[in-house]
Amino acid sequence: MKSTMEITLSFHKMLRPLLAPSFRHQKTISHTLGRRTSIKDAIESFDIPHTEIGSILVNKNAVDFSYLLCPGDSIQVSPLAVPVDPCRKSFLRPNHLPHLRFLVDVNVAKLRTHLRMIGMDTLYEPNLVDSELAGLAMQKQCIVLSRDRGLLRRKIIEHGHLIRSQNPTEQLAEVLHYYGLQNKINPFSRCIHCNDLLQSVAKEEIMNDLEPLTKKHYEEFSRCSACNKIYWSGSHRKGMEQTLKQALQMHLEWMGAYSSLKE
Ligand SMILES: [Zn+2]
Numbered sequence: 001m002k003s004t005m006e007i008t009l010s011f012h013k014m015l016r017p018l019l020a021p022s023f024r025h026q027k028t029i030s031h032t033l034g035r036r037t038s039i040k041d042a043i044e045s046f047d048i049p050h051t052e053i054g055s056i057l058v059n060k061n062a063v064d065f066s067y068l069l070c071p072g073d074s075i076q077v078s079p080l081a082v083p084v085d086p087c088r089k090s091f092l093r094p095n096h097l098p099h100l101r102f103l104v105d106v107n108v109a110k111l112r113t114h115l116r117m118i119g120m121d122t123l124y125e126p127n128l129v130d131s132e133l134a135g136l137a138m139q140k141q142c143i144v145l146s147r148d149r150g151l152l153r154r155k156i157i158e159h160g161h162l163i164r165s166q167n168p169t170e171q172l173a174e175v176l177h178y179y180g181l182q183n184k185i186n187p188f189s190r191c192i193h194c195n196d197l198l199q200s201v202a203k204e205e206i207m208n209d210l211e212p213l214t215k216k217h218y219e220e221f222s223r224c225s226a227c228n229k230i231y232w233s234g235s236h237r238k239g240m241e242q243t244l245k246q247a248l249q250m251h252l253e254w255m256g257a258y259s260s261l262k263e
Helices: 037-044 105-118 131-142 168-178 203-209 212-217 235-261
Strands: 005-011 029-033 051-060 076-081 102-104 123-124 143-146 160-162 199-200 220-223 228-230
Touching: 005 037, 037 076, 037 199, 102 105, 102 203, 105 123, 105 143, 105 168, 105 212, 105 235, 160 168, 168 235, 199 203, 203 220
Parallel strands: 005 076, 102 123, 102 143, 143 160
Antiparallel strands: 005 029, 051 076, 199 220, 220 228
């Protein structure tokens, strides 16, 4: 005879929007398991990737993702506290990162440009399959940003975030807010094409590479040391400045909303 076990789960209200609609308004969910399973698998069976979890209590005791569930367990699942600092060791993530570095999935491609624009070290490998991306994240010690819950469920991805919005400016605001980047940004210091750092370059040195109007109207230039792309303070930069301004504004609005949701 197949044995089953009953458990109850309660997800923090900030995690509930990620649940299937039928569970979203339930404070406590009764769940039947067909076999003994880890808490990670049980939580993820509700479509919440482990990367979103900040703490798990089982019968009021903190456990990690490897905990094997027992009949009657009562589980409380909470999100990470914002701002999240992946460079600090935590109970669920003892392998903290040595630096802030992002790996952007192809489903949020524009986010890589925005993050590089604010100076964040951001990898982007659109031709890799999920298993390769997860491997790269581990090897390069990156935070994976994606809208793909399946990718973020992968065990070897320890640090990641499920991007909620489909709008690139909002996505930037989300990341900025979630990781508290507002004091760490260094706009226009990195190449948006290849992620390398920019160096300032004298106009005379690049004169022959400039279009006539650029030559006429601009004096200050920087150049990517890897791909040689030249940057200056033109209309393109104004658009990016506007994006950053909007993202910072959203962050400030969410700061207010967050303190009332925190509980
Ligand atoms: Zn470059």
